[in-house]
Amino acid sequence: xxxxxxxxxxxxxxxxxxxxxxxxxxxxxxxxxxxxxxxxxxxxxxxxxxxxxxxxxxxxxxxxxxxxxxxxxxxxxxxxxxxxxxxxxxxxxxxxxxxxxxxxxxxxxxxxxxxxxxxxxxxxxxxxxxxxxxxxxxxxxxxxxxxxxxxxxxxxxxxxxxxxxxxxxxxxxxxxxxxxxxxxxxxxxxxxxxxx
Amino acid sequence: xxxxxxxxxxxxxxxxxxxxxxxxxxxxxxxxxxxxxxxxxxxxxxxxxxxxxxxxxxxxxxxxxxxxxxxxxxxxxxxxxxxxxxxxxxxxxxxxxxxxxxxxxxxxxxxxxxxxxxxxxxxxxxxxxxxxxxxxxxxxxxxxxxxxxxxxxxxxxxxxxxxxxxxxxxxxxxx
Numbered sequence: 001x002x003x004x005x006x007x008x009x010x011x012x013x014x015x016x017x018x019x020x021x022x023x024x025x026x027x028x029x030x031x032x033x034x035x036x037x038x039x040x041x042x043x044x045x046x047x048x049x050x051x052x053x054x055x056x057x058x059x060x061x062x063x064x065x066x067x068x069x070x071x072x073x074x075x076x077x078x079x080x081x082x083x084x085x086x087x088x089x090x091x092x093x094x095x096x097x098x099x100x101x102x103x104x105x106x107x108x109x110x111x112x113x114x115x116x117x118x119x120x121x122x123x124x125x126x127x128x129x130x131x132x133x134x135x136x137x138x139x140x141x142x143x144x145x146x147x148x149x150x151x152x153x154x155x156x157x158x159x160x161x162x163x164x165x166x167x168x169x170x171x172x173x174x175x176x177x178x179x180x181x182x183x184x185x186x187x188x189x190x191x192x193x194x195x196x
Numbered sequence: 197x198x199x200x201x202x203x204x205x206x207x208x209x210x211x212x213x214x215x216x217x218x219x220x221x222x223x224x225x226x227x228x229x230x231x232x233x234x235x236x237x238x239x240x241x242x243x244x245x246x247x248x249x250x251x252x253x254x255x256x257x258x259x260x261x262x263x264x265x266x267x268x269x270x271x272x273x274x275x276x277x278x279x280x281x282x283x284x285x286x287x288x289x290x291x292x293x294x295x296x297x298x299x300x301x302x303x304x305x306x307x308x309x310x311x312x313x314x315x316x317x318x319x320x321x322x323x324x325x326x327x328x329x330x331x332x333x334x335x336x337x338x339x340x341x342x343x344x345x346x347x348x349x350x351x352x353x354x355x356x357x358x359x360x361x362x363x364x365x366x367x368x369x370x371x
Contacts, residue, residue: 010200010207013204014204014207014211017208017212018209018210018211018212018215019211019212019215021208021209021215021216022212022214022218022219023219025212026215026218026219026220026223027219029216030223051298051300052300053299053301057220060223060224060297061221061224063224064226064227064228065227065258066258066259067258067259068227068228068231068257068258068259069257069292069294069298069342071290071292071300071303074303075290106288107288107348111259111261111262116258117258117259118252118254118255118259118260119250119252119254119260120252125252127250127262128262128263130350133351168259170261170263172288173307
């Protein structure tokens with residue numbers, strides 16, 4: 001093969017193959033890269049650089065796609081769960097019991113989102129529970145039931161569809177223990193009860 | 197031939213890395229541009245816009261909180277600064293400022309506020325103006341972006357009073 005032909009073929013390979021690999025890894029790898037660098041706490045994960053200038057490229061990309069306009073840690077810390085306590089993906093096919101206690105924050109909430117990162121339609125118009133709306137036991141603990149069929153109290157409806165779901169725990173004005181040990185503080189457990 | 201394969205492979209990997217980083221870096225700018233100029237295209241600029249309570253119909257920004265009442269001011273401070281005035285509700289309130297790359301470059305909440313109503317002066321990156329009365333001055337990280345006001349809706353009963361407070365917030369350019 002003559003040298004000019006070799007050079008042209010090389011340039012085409014670099015542009016087409018390199019461009020395709022670069023684009024594909026950007027669109028599909030930013031989420032796994034974000035998760036690999038996140039702080040894990042049971043089924044929950046967080047990253048304390050969310051929203052800040054210091055956040056890495058991949059963190060900013062994930063937040064832009066899934067939680068745009070998130071606050072920095074000085075105002076709020078976000079924990080998301082896409083799996084239950086056993087590490088299995090959360091699904092509308094299953095019933096879960098979210099068991100928790102008071103959290104070290106001025107205010108907190110747990111919200112359910114569908115695969116598209118928006119609220120899931122349901123006839124009760126219940127999308128979340130927060131420290132004021134959740135029914136607590138006398139010791140301050142609570143159980144929230146995540147299911148497609150109604151429960152008497154603390155029912156978080158997962159809708160009639162068949163999809164993967166995610167929970168977002170928002171801690172507004174968190175206390176010092178959250179910053180000191182984001183991977184070790186006690187967060188709600190997500191226990192799978194049954195699946196259809 | 198071996199050399200040709202080696203150099204072509206190396207150049208391909210380097211180009212792939214450059215494209216990867218460029219695309220990942222572009223995603224936040226694209227997301228903010230989509231929110232400000234596509235989803236909120238009908239909202240007036242440099243003015244406070246009051247969102248209704250969050251429901252399943254709220255699909256402008258991913259993962260909206262049903263426990264918060266939002267107001268948004270899409271700003272352009274390239275020519276004139278912006279004065280944001282917000283009365284405080286009983287519970288949690290915050291104002292957060294976002295640059296065109298999603299950075300939350302400033303935030304203040306009701307417990308940090310030193311006056312009621314809270315007055316915030318947003319000035320451009322290169323603006324010579326640095327104060328306006330007793331307003332807290334915030335220098336924008338980018339000339340275009342948005343300010344998001346959050347108010348906690350602790351229960352449905354508190355909603356009418358919160359909406360009343362929400363509607364009194366203002367965002368206007370200074371002459």
